[in-house]
Amino acid sequence: MLKELFTKKKKYASIPSEQMKQDVPEGIMTKCPKCKKIMYTKELVKNLRVCISCHYHHPMPSHERITSLLDEGSFREYDAEMISENPLQFPDYLEKLEADRRKSNLNEAVVTGEGTLNGYSLVIAVMDSAFRMGSMGSVVGEKITRAVEKARELGVPFLIFTASGGARMQEGVLSLMQMAKTSAALKQFSEEGGLIISVMTHPTTGGVSASFASLGDYNFAEPGALIGFAGRRVIEQTVREELPEDFQTAEFLLKHGQLDAVIHRHELKETLTNVLDIHQARGDGGWWEN
Amino acid sequence: MVGELEFEKPLIELRKKISELKEFTKTADVDLSAEIEKLEARLEKLENETYANLTPWDRVQIARHPNRPTTLDYIQRLFTNFLECHGDRLFGEDEAIVGGIAKYDGLPVTVIGHQRGKDTKENIRRNFGMPHPEGYRKALRLMKQAEKFGRPIICFIDTKGAYPGKAAEERGQSEAIARNLFEMAGLKVPIVCIVIGEGGSGGALALGVGNHIHMLENSTYSVISPEGAAAILWKDASLARRAAETMKITAPDLKALGVIDEIIPEVRGGAHRDVDEQAKAIDQVLKQSLKELLTLDGHALVEQRYEKFKQIGKFTFSRDYLGVK
Numbered sequence: 001m002l003k004e005l006f007t008k009k010k011k012y013a014s015i016p017s018e019q020m021k022q023d024v025p026e027g028i029m030t031k032c033p034k035c036k037k038i039m040y041t042k043e044l045v046k047n048l049r050v051c052i053s054c055h056y057h058h059p060m061p062s063h064e065r066i067t068s069l070l071d072e073g074s075f076r077e078y079d080a081e082m083i084s085e086n087p088l089q090f091p092d093y094l095e096k097l098e099a100d101r102r103k104s105n106l107n108e109a110v111v112t113g114e115g116t117l118n119g120y121s122l123v124i125a126v127m128d129s130a131f132r133m134g135s136m137g138s139v140v141g142e143k144i145t146r147a148v149e150k151a152r153e154l155g156v157p158f159l160i161f162t163a164s165g166g167a168r169m170q171e172g173v174l175s176l177m178q179m180a181k182t183s184a185a186l187k188q189f190s191e192e193g194g195l196i197i198s199v200m201t202h203p204t205t206g207g208v209s210a211s212f213a214s215l216g217d218y219n220f221a222e223p224g225a226l227i228g229f230a231g232r233r234v235i236e237q238t239v240r241e242e243l244p245e246d247f248q249t250a251e252f253l254l255k256h257g258q259l260d261a262v263i264h265r266h267e268l269k270e271t272l273t274n275v276l277d278i279h280q281a282r283g284d285g286g287w288w289e290n
Numbered sequence: 291m292v293g294e295l296e297f298e299k300p301l302i303e304l305r306k307k308i309s310e311l312k313e314f315t316k317t318a319d320v321d322l323s324a325e326i327e328k329l330e331a332r333l334e335k336l337e338n339e340t341y342a343n344l345t346p347w348d349r350v351q352i353a354r355h356p357n358r359p360t361t362l363d364y365i366q367r368l369f370t371n372f373l374e375c376h377g378d379r380l381f382g383e384d385e386a387i388v389g390g391i392a393k394y395d396g397l398p399v400t401v402i403g404h405q406r407g408k409d410t411k412e413n414i415r416r417n418f419g420m421p422h423p424e425g426y427r428k429a430l431r432l433m434k435q436a437e438k439f440g441r442p443i444i445c446f447i448d449t450k451g452a453y454p455g456k457a458a459e460e461r462g463q464s465e466a467i468a469r470n471l472f473e474m475a476g477l478k479v480p481i482v483c484i485v486i487g488e489g490g491s492g493g494a495l496a497l498g499v500g501n502h503i504h505m506l507e508n509s510t511y512s513v514i515s516p517e518g519a520a521a522i523l524w525k526d527a528s529l530a531r532r533a534a535e536t537m538k539i540t541a542p543d544l545k546a547l548g549v550i551d552e553i554i555p556e557v558r559g560g561a562h563r564d565v566d567e568q569a570k571a572i573d574q575v576l577k578q579s580l581k582e583l584l585t586l587d588g589h590a591l592v593e594q595r596y597e598k599f600k601q602i603g604k605f606t607f608s609r610d611y612l613g614v615k
Contacts, residue, residue, distance in 0.1 A: 087547065087604040088538050107608060138603030145600065167491075167513045169522060172537045173549055176513040177602040179492060180499050183468060184475035184596050191476060207513070210452075210492045214468035229463040229492070230454030239455050248459060256460045 032056050048265045057222045057265055059202060062111040062128040065161055069269055070124070075115040078147060083107050084139050090170040096132070104130040108139040109164070112147035114154070117269070120276040123151035126161045129203070134164035136208055137171040141178025144212060148185040157195035157276060158186075162213040166206020179211035186215050195279050197272065199263075200227050200250070218260050218275060221250035222268075227258075295351045298559075301340060304333045341558050344508070346534040346543075350516060352508040353487050357562040359569075360419075361388055361403030361446040364486065367569035368576070369394050369401060377428060381461060384425030386417045386453070387497075389432045394444070395577070400436035402429050402497060403446030406487070420453040423466035426496050430470050433477060442480040442580055445497040450515060452493030467496040474499035475595060478588025482579045484554070484572065485509045485541075486561070501595050502579045503549070505541040506572075507556040511549070512539035549602055551579075 030041045035054035044051070048068055049058040060068075066075055083101075086093045101107060109131040114123050125147050127134045144160070151158040167175035186196060198216030200209070203226040210229055213219075221227060228248035236243060246252045250262045263271050294302050308329050315322045344352075352358070365372055369392035377383045389402035404421065407413030429445075436443045452463055474481065483500035489511030505511060514522070519537050520529040538544075541553045554575050561568040586594060 081607045081609065082605055083608045085604045085606050088536065090536060139605045142603050142605055169514060169519055169537075171604075172513050173511055173539065173544060174547060174603055176491060176495055177549055177599060179468075180471050180475070180495055181599040181602060183471035184499065184599050187472045187475040188592075188596060190472075207492055209464040210467040210496075211471055212468070214462075214465040215472050227464075228459050229452065229467070230459065234454045235456060235459070238453075241456065243456060247456070256462070258462045258465060 030058070032058075050265050055223070055264070057202065057224055059129050059163065060265075061130060062106070062126040062161075065126045066111065066113075066115070066124065069117055069272070070115040071117065071119065075113055075124075077111065077113040078150065079112060079143050080107060082139050082143060084137055084171070086170075087138070087174055088170065088172050090172075093170040096170075100131050104128065106131045108143065109134045109136070110140045110143050112143045114150065114156070117159075117276065118273045120157070120273070120280065121154070122157045122159050122276070123147050123154065124159045124161075127163045127201075127208070129163040129165075132168060134162075134203075134208070135166060135168035135175075136164055136178050137168035137175050138178065140164075140168075141175075141181050144182045145185040148182070148189050152189045152192060152194055155194075157197060157279065158189060159197045159199070159272070160212060160216075161199045161201055162204045162208055163201045164204060164206070164208035164213075166208055176207065179207050182212045183215060186212060190217075195276075197275060199268070200259075201225050203227070205229070205231065205248075219258070220261050220263050220271070221253065221259050223250060223262055223264060225250040227253050295348070295355070297340065297345075297348045297351065301333065301337060304329065304336060308333065337558070346510075346540050347516075347531045349508045349540050350510055350530075350534050352556075352560040352562075353510050355560060355562050358487055359561050359565045360408070361405050361448060361486065363565050364446060364569055364572060365392065365401055365403070367566065368573055369399070372401070375432060378424040378431055380427055381424045384417075384422050384428060385415055386419050386421040386449070387425035387429055389429055391441070394442075394580070397580070398439070398441050399444055400432055400441050401444045401446075402432055403486075404449040404494070404497065406448060417453055419449045420451060421449065421493060421496075422453055422455070422458045423461040423463050426452075426466040426470050429497060430473055433474065433481075437477050437479050440479060442482070442583070443477070443500075444576065445481065445483045445500065447483060447485040447489045447494045447497055447511075448487035448509075449490050449493050450488055451490035452496070467492045470496040471499055475599075476592060478591060480580060480583035480586070480591055481595070482576060482583070484576070485511050485550075486572075488515075490515060499595065499599070501583050501591055501598070502551045504552040504554055504575055504579070505544060505550050506554050506561060506568075507541050508560055509541060510534075510539040511541075511544055512537055547602075 027041055029038050030044050031038045032051040034056040037053045049060050084097055110127045112125045125144050148158055196216045198213055198219050200213050200221040204213050205228050226248055253259045254262050311322050311326050372392040374390040388405045392401050404419045405416050406419035407416045433443055481500040483498045483503045485505040487509055516530040516534040517527045519533040521527045544550045552575050554571050557564045557567050
């Protein structure tokens with residue numbers, strides 16, 4: 001006992017052998033980029049990918065988003081087989097798409113479909129930053145446009161989760177025009193009284209923030225999400241002035257009147273249900289008589 | 291000549307040689323008329339070749355020419371009774387966009403466009419034609435007013451892009467652009483958009499949701515500037531020339547991609563060579579556009595505009611199902 005007190009502590013850290021490293025499956029642990037805490041990935045996923053210690057919102061894969069919100073078994077996907085072409089014959093574009101398809105197990109940067117959320121029918125579109133940084137090319141524009149048209153046809157709300165670096169360079173001006181196409185579809189839907197809910201997640205920038213992401217009847221965002229038109233570096237180079245620490249965060253946008261609310265991921269389903277409920281109860285049933 | 295462009299250098303040298311020879315014959319007692327004639331024929335041939343085979347990068351240079359005619363140059367020549375209307379009624383006045391009411395061949399119209407400056411002083415006032423949110427909100431205010439009074443809208447597009455600045459972000463640059471796309475899609479009056487210089491990204495598109503979109507022959511329209519594309523794709527802004535070719539940003543490219551309706555031919559060497567002539571070429575196409583669109587009612591105009599944008603894009607279907615499991 002006493003002897004142990006006097007033994008020297010190791011002055012070096014032991015490095016796990018290659019063999020040991022291989023024994024631990026990749027991705028079992030995740031390190032929070034904000035507070036640096038290391039936690040079990042399964043634990044993180046169970047917590048809707050919100051850091052258990054600092055509440056940092058980790059990017060959420062589209063299928064997890066859908067599962068976390070929609071009633072079990074209610075989701076029916078649209079246009080899952082739609083994929084990009086290479087309209088500009090851009091070097092290496094098709095190879096990059098193929099690599100991302102394999103890596104992310106997604107065909108494109110947005111998943112669309114219909115389902116119910118706590119019983120409320122809706123059409124949902126969820127962008128996924130794991131595929132080409134969620135950038136918008138022809139397929140993203142087309143899938144969103146079709147989803148909005150479907151919501152119009154079914155007479156149900158349209159809910160969109162955005163996560164995108166902006167327009168996709170490799171499809172050039174065709175990507176740019178998707179901004180007009182999606183916005184025009186939303187306008188037609190809106191004219192007929194359609195409800196549009198936009199939830200901006202990290203990151204929502206460039207052409208996506210300057211089109212459908214900003215066009216909700218309600219514009220929400222997740223805490224800490226980066227949202228903006230121009231990139232921070234571009235702005236710093238242009239204006240040569242120091243930008244505030246929280247520049248272009250969800251909280252910054254809220255402060256400047258650009259958002260309805262910033263909503264914690266754990267409270268999202270409840271908030272969305274509330275909005276859907278208020279829009280369902282239109283008061284045309286003569287409520288004053290009851 | 292002021293503002294000669296790089297690809298025009300061989301022409302300039304040849305012109306210089308001819309004028310030197312002419313000068314020489316005046317003083318010396320030698321007949322060089324045959325040589326001069328030969329050189330002039332060669333110049334003519336070279337000019338034809340140069341201007342008929344402009345590369346995308348040559349066109350970018352022409353589109354950015356310091357003397358390239360601006361929105362106000364064309365407004366002055368194409369319209370009468372122009373009254374400029376200022377301010378967005380929300381925050382301020384943005385001189386990077388001009389707009390107002392006017393008559394086009396007697397027809398009341400609303401005309402709006404990006405406005406660059408002619409010199410440094412004016413460029414500072416107009417922020418080099420790069421609008422803030424208030425510019426886009428002013429444009430939207432004027433478009434809504436046009437709709438109220440049933441006036442067609444003509445938009446001139448000429449900007450490097452929406453201004454990337456702190457104040458612009460604070461006041462909602464994204465929202466301002468998005469709102470314009472959304473509202474323009476629903477306007478029940480004809481909208482004709484003409485790209486006259488650089489059509490830079492979302493900042494250009496915010497005046498670009500038209501029934502007809504035309505481009506001057508040497509103008510460009512792109513998702514990002516060639517320099518920006520080169521910086522992002524190859525981490526090297528000096529590869530802009532290569533990016534200009536890869537990105538397909540010229541009028542013929544956009545016509546082939548099905549994005550624009552007409553290419554408006556330019557005066558040889560570029561619009562800056564003869565603004566009056568250039569205005570006439572625009573006049574012809576604009577007149578044709580309006581004639582066509584004025585036969586449609588409000589509902590049909592909105593439908594036509596929606597269908598036009600809906601068909602833009604290229605995609606296919608894969609047999610491998612990779613959807614949500």
